[in-house]
Amino acid sequence: MAIVVVAAVAWLATTGDSYAIRLATLAGTQALLVLGYQLVFGHAGALSLAQGALFGLGAYVAAMVSLQAPWGLSLTLPAAALAAMLVAAVVGAIVLRLETHYFALATLAVAQLIHLAAVNLETLTGGANGLPGVPAVTLAGVALGRGWPMLVLAWSLFAAAAWAVARVLAGLNGLALDLAREHPSAAQSVGIDVGALRFTAFVAGAGLAGLAGGLHAHVVGVVSPDVTDMPVMVGCLIATVIGGRRAVAGAALGAILLTHAPEWFRFLENRHLIAFGLLALAMVIVAPNGLADLLATARQRLWPPQPETSNAVLAPPAHIIRQAGALRVAHVGKAFGGVRALHDVSLSVAPGEAVGVIGPNGSGKTTLLNVVTGVLSADEGEVRLGTDSLQRKPAFAIARLGIARTFQQAELSADTTVLDAVATAAFARAPRPTRAVARAEARHWLMRVGIVDAAALRCGALPAGRRRLVEVARALMVRPCLLALDEPGAGLSRGERIELAQRLRTLHSSGTALLVVDHDIDFLAACVDRLICLERGRVIADGPLQTVRRDPQVRQAYFGRDDAAVDS
Amino acid sequence: MVPYNRRMLTVQLLINALALGAAYALVALGFVLVLNAAGAVNFAHGDMVMLGGVAAVTMAAMLAGAGWRLPGVVLLPLVVMVAGLVGLGVAALGFWPLRDKPPSAMFVATIALAAVFEQSATAFFGPEPRTAPPVWDGAPLMIGGVALGRQPIALIIIAGLAIAGVYALLERTQAGRRFRAVAQDRDMARALGIRAVRLVVGAFVLAGGLAGLAGALLGHQFFVSAGQGPGYMLKAYIAAAVGGWGSVPGALLGALLIALFETLVSAVLSAVWAQALLYLALLAILLWRPQGLFGEVVGRRA
Numbered sequence: 001m002a003i004v005v006v007a008a009v010a011w012l013a014t015t016g017d018s019y020a021i022r023l024a025t026l027a028g029t030q031a032l033l034v035l036g037y038q039l040v041f042g043h044a045g046a047l048s049l050a051q052g053a054l055f056g057l058g059a060y061v062a063a064m065v066s067l068q069a070p071w072g073l074s075l076t077l078p079a080a081a082l083a084a085m086l087v088a089a090v091v092g093a094i095v096l097r098l099e100t101h102y103f104a105l106a107t108l109a110v111a112q113l114i115h116l117a118a119v120n121l122e123t124l125t126g127g128a129n130g131l132p133g134v135p136a137v138t139l140a141g142v143a144l145g146r147g148w149p150m151l152v153l154a155w156s157l158f159a160a161a162a163w164a165v166a167r168v169l170a171g172l173n174g175l176a177l178d179l180a181r182e183h184p185s186a187a188q189s190v191g192i193d194v195g196a197l198r199f200t201a202f203v204a205g206a207g208l209a210g211l212a213g214g215l216h217a218h219v220v221g222v223v224s225p226d227v228t229d230m231p232v233m234v235g236c237l238i239a240t241v242i243g244g245r246r247a248v249a250g251a252a253l254g255a256i257l258l259t260h261a262p263e264w265f266r267f268l269e270n271r272h273l274i275a276f277g278l279l280a281l282a283m284v285i286v287a288p289n290g291l292a293d294l295l296a297t298a299r300q301r302l303w304p305p306q307p308e309t310s311n312a313v314l315a316p317p318a319h320i321i322r323q324a325g326a327l328r329v330a331h332v333g334k335a336f337g338g339v340r341a342l343h344d345v346s347l348s349v350a351p352g353e354a355v356g357v358i359g360p361n362g363s364g365k366t367t368l369l370n371v372v373t374g375v376l377s378a379d380e381g382e383v384r385l386g387t388d389s390l391q392r393k394p395a396f397a398i399a400r401l402g403i404a405r406t407f408q409q410a411e412l413s414a415d416t417t418v419l420d421a422v423a424t425a426a427f428a429r430a431p432r433p434t435r436a437v438a439r440a441e442a443r444h445w446l447m448r449v450g451i452v453d454a455a456a457l458r459c460g461a462l463p464a465g466r467r468r469l470v471e472v473a474r475a476l477m478v479r480p481c482l483l484a485l486d487e488p489g490a491g492l493s494r495g496e497r498i499e500l501a502q503r504l505r506t507l508h509s510s511g512t513a514l515l516v517v518d519h520d521i522d523f524l525a526a527c528v529d530r531l532i533c534l535e536r537g538r539v540i541a542d543g544p545l546q547t548v549r550r551d552p553q554v555r556q557a558y559f560g561r562d563d564a565a566v567d568s
Numbered sequence: 569m570v571p572y573n574r575r576m577l578t579v580q581l582l583i584n585a586l587a588l589g590a591a592y593a594l595v596a597l598g599f600v601l602v603l604n605a606a607g608a609v610n611f612a613h614g615d616m617v618m619l620g621g622v623a624a625v626t627m628a629a630m631l632a633g634a635g636w637r638l639p640g641v642v643l644l645p646l647v648v649m650v651a652g653l654v655g656l657g658v659a660a661l662g663f664w665p666l667r668d669k670p671p672s673a674m675f676v677a678t679i680a681l682a683a684v685f686e687q688s689a690t691a692f693f694g695p696e697p698r699t700a701p702p703v704w705d706g707a708p709l710m711i712g713g714v715a716l717g718r719q720p721i722a723l724i725i726i727a728g729l730a731i732a733g734v735y736a737l738l739e740r741t742q743a744g745r746r747f748r749a750v751a752q753d754r755d756m757a758r759a760l761g762i763r764a765v766r767l768v769v770g771a772f773v774l775a776g777g778l779a780g781l782a783g784a785l786l787g788h789q790f791f792v793s794a795g796q797g798p799g800y801m802l803k804a805y806i807a808a809a810v811g812g813w814g815s816v817p818g819a820l821l822g823a824l825l826i827a828l829f830e831t832l833v834s835a836v837l838s839a840v841w842a843q844a845l846l847y848l849a850l851l852a853i854l855l856w857r858p859q860g861l862f863g864e865v866v867g868r869r870a
Contacts, residue, residue: 047672098854100672101609101813105805106854109847112802116847120840230798234683241676271691277684284677285665 012151021147022219023259028154029215030255034239035161035248036208041237042245043169044201045181047104050091052233053111054084054206056118056225058213063131063223064124066138073138077214084210085203087114092202097195111233118225130224137218146219154215161208162248171435175420176427177201178413185375186411186471188395189404190478191428195394238280244290253291313447314440316479325386326350327372327403327482327515332381334367334537341367343537345381349482354505354514356524356545359534360557365517366408368534369486372515373405374398385482400428404475405484410467414460418470421459422446425477438477445473449503465492469500482513489523501526521549533557579714581835587720589827590727592803594782596823597734597816598655598775599804604751604814605771606663608671611678614801615685616658616776620651620783621700621792622693628701640703640788644726647784648777654685655776659769667765682797689794700787723785730781731820734774738816747771751814806850812860821862 012024037051058080065076072079095106118125125131137144137153144150169177180187180194187194217223226232235258243254258276265272287294327349334342341364349355357365370376372383374395383390390398399405404425412421422442426433433441446452449469454462459470468488475483488504489497497520504527508514518524524531524545531548533541535557541548548554595617602610624640624647631638662678704722708715738744749757750764758764782800783792804819807826811818826846833842853861 045672047675094855095851098858101675102809102854102858104609104675105809106851108802108805109850113844113847116840116844234679237676237679238683241680271687273687274684274691277680277687280680281661281677281684284673284680285661288669288673 056228058210062214080214088206244292247292250292615797620780651780659772
């Protein structure tokens with residue numbers, strides 16, 4: 001790394017004319033822009049098309065401040081970053097909740113509005129002519145010259161920002177972002193406020209875009225509406241894809257390639273951009289994680305990393321199991337269009353109780369779980385945990401109150417290790433533990449569910465049954481008072497089901513209440529004390545296991561006949 | 569009583585809006601067909617429109633160079649074929665290798681493709697705007713005392729025929745039924761033995777043809793230039809969002825609404841205001857009715 005930097009500086013110092021230095025400086029500003037876009041697109045997974053326009057906004061703000069407020073020369077760069085962050089905060093608060101394609105369109109519309117303003121608000125922006133005569137940067141009252149000082153400033157700012165980003169994302173933050181991006185509902189279910197995380201990434205990314213734009217204005221000396229136009233955005237996106245979506249080294253690589261492509265592909269004349277676009281396309285298809293990832297893989301081949309040596313196990317203190325009150329569901333109704341999935345459903349789960357929910361397909365079991373955990377909100381009725389009403393509370397807030405859950409299709413990031421997948425759930429805890437502490441406790445829960453031997457494997461490499469166990473361990477990492485499981489036995493062999501039931505029984509004996517949805521009455525019999533039967537969205541039976549098992553209505557609904565075959 | 573002149577102006581304005589809307593509808597139709605089939609946005613869709621215009625201009629120049637002066641209508645089938653091939657190219661590079669990846673992969677790939685198309689057009693066609701040949705040449709027609717340009721009328725007729733043809737294809741043929749099955753659930757359709765990928769590629773080809781047709785039709789009044797792709801793509805994108813994501817009639821209606829909005833606001837205020845207000849209206853719609861103006865509220869089931 002250091003060698004590369006030294007070589008580049010030496011090369012510039014010996015052979016570099018002012019044009020080469022200027023190009024290298026612009027590469028630095030682009031690297032800042034791409035680093036910001038990595039936060040938005042790579043880490044938060046938000047396909048924003050406004051990053052280019054926010055860069056342009058930063059350039060205009062820096063130019064306007066330096067031209068119209070000579071006293072503020074030292075403030076141009078902070079002002080540029082701040083302006084972009086302000087606009088992003090307003091835009092983000094409004095449009096970040098939209099789904100991918102709508103979000104992309106909404107940010108594209110915002111970008112077009114910024115561009116229109118740049119072209120047409122002539123008194124402010126100089127219209128199509130732009131704002132010429134932007135001076136060099138003033139730092140702490142000293143005007144920096146163009147050339148080397150600006151080059152050093154741009155790349156120092158990038159290095160500082162890249163260091164900060166890498167540091168912030170190294171621990172639980174990065175893991176939480178990975179889960180929030182790939183499986184948002186799973187992230188919510190362990191208490192991660194996905195919306196807040198995305199918002200933070202979006203605004204931080206905008207800050208870097210604004211800073212990059214401000215620098216650009218000082219380097220080039222003139223700001224025209226081009227800086228807010230589509231090609232800036234497309235270039236930024238392409239550089240991100242080529243360099244790498246998440247590794248900070250990828251930001252530098254992609255930016256250097258983007259700015260130097262016209263030079264290096266000069267033999268192609270005005271066709272270099274075609275080649276660059278095709279290169280980006282090839283990267284999306286062949287190496288979607290970019291050059292940085294290819295280099296990292298090559299390095300791991302040459303110098304294999306030391307395996308994780310720590311095997312620390314940390315049991316959570318016993319008193320930490322929350323003593324919340326009972327879960328009460330009262331007269332809850334939920335309809336999807338014309339289909340009434342839940343109709344006047346009332347039930348309760350006492351602290352430390354183990355309750356099973358059974359019913360035929362489409363009887364509303366999963367909907368009930370989704371209403372309790374805040375994935376869906378009930379149309380009518382009320383859900384309470386102790387004295388807290390869960391009504392209108394987002395899923396992550398309910399998880400923080402102590403209700404954790406698993407999903408029918410295990411929601412785990414394929415590339416995350418089992419240990420980290422479980423440790424991620426400590427992110428929402430206050431105070432947030434370090435990753436090492438979280439991993440040690442994760443190992444404890446993996447032991448409890450019996451899969452600690454898989455700790456170092458990638459989640460994607462596990463069979464379905466074991467993935468579900470990872471989810472159980474992750475839910476336990478929330479230290480819940482109530483654990484809600486959605487068909488935990490589905491897809492497991494008979495032997496695995498019996499083992500899972502026993503492990504759930506053991507967990508229950510240490511104080512965690514269980515709410516288990518499943519089809520398999522024998523599985524439920526092995527891990528719960530009370531059974532609730534749903535049919536077409538109504539509770540048709542609720543009582544001790546044996547009573548419900550013999551209930552004629554239950555037999556009729558669930559087995560289609562009323563005979564004694566169930567007991568045999 | 570509306571004065572005579574005003575009435576004439578209003579009729580002309582509405583015909584122009586309708587013609588623009590018909591061309592936007594062609595663009596939006598292909599956009600939505602691909603959206604439904606591939607489940608992702610084709611960001612290069614606007615560049616297929618632009619390439620249709622480029623094809624029309626280039627072919628007209630070549631034929632004129634050979635000493636043939638043919639009416640513009642004759643060029644249209646050729647343009648559609650060329651643009652269909654472009655659609656095939658987009659499918660081969662932007663969809664096929666990424667068919668099992670999340671939709672954002674195709675989105676990003678087609679952004680790169682769009683840049684390639686735009687740069688190719690700049691390099692080989694030139695950056696200056698040029699005019700495509702008129703489809704129906706001649707002096708304005710006088711209908712009921714109102715002078716109407718032949719080009720807008722031809723545009724409305726041709727676009728109307730093309731849209732009706734696509735509808736017949738979707739509703740009346742076995743391929744259309746299969747296509748709708750793929751649009752609803754690609755994996756399910758595959759399980760039923762439908763060659764889904766082939767139909768998706770077909771949708772790209774059809775979308776390319778429709779986009780190229782729109783490009784050739786619009787190229788006379790609104791010029792052809794290498795950088796105009798994203799603008800058309802944005803119109804189709806907005807039409808699809810306003811009309812209810814994935815709804816074909818919604819997108820057509822959305823396209824007409826956008827054209828009407830643009831034409832009227834441009835006439836009353838200015839073209840800049842028309843653009844700005846369109847984006848603001850879009851943001852407002854996305855906020856208050858994310859299911860689109862004509863979309864139904866569909867609850868999600870886990």
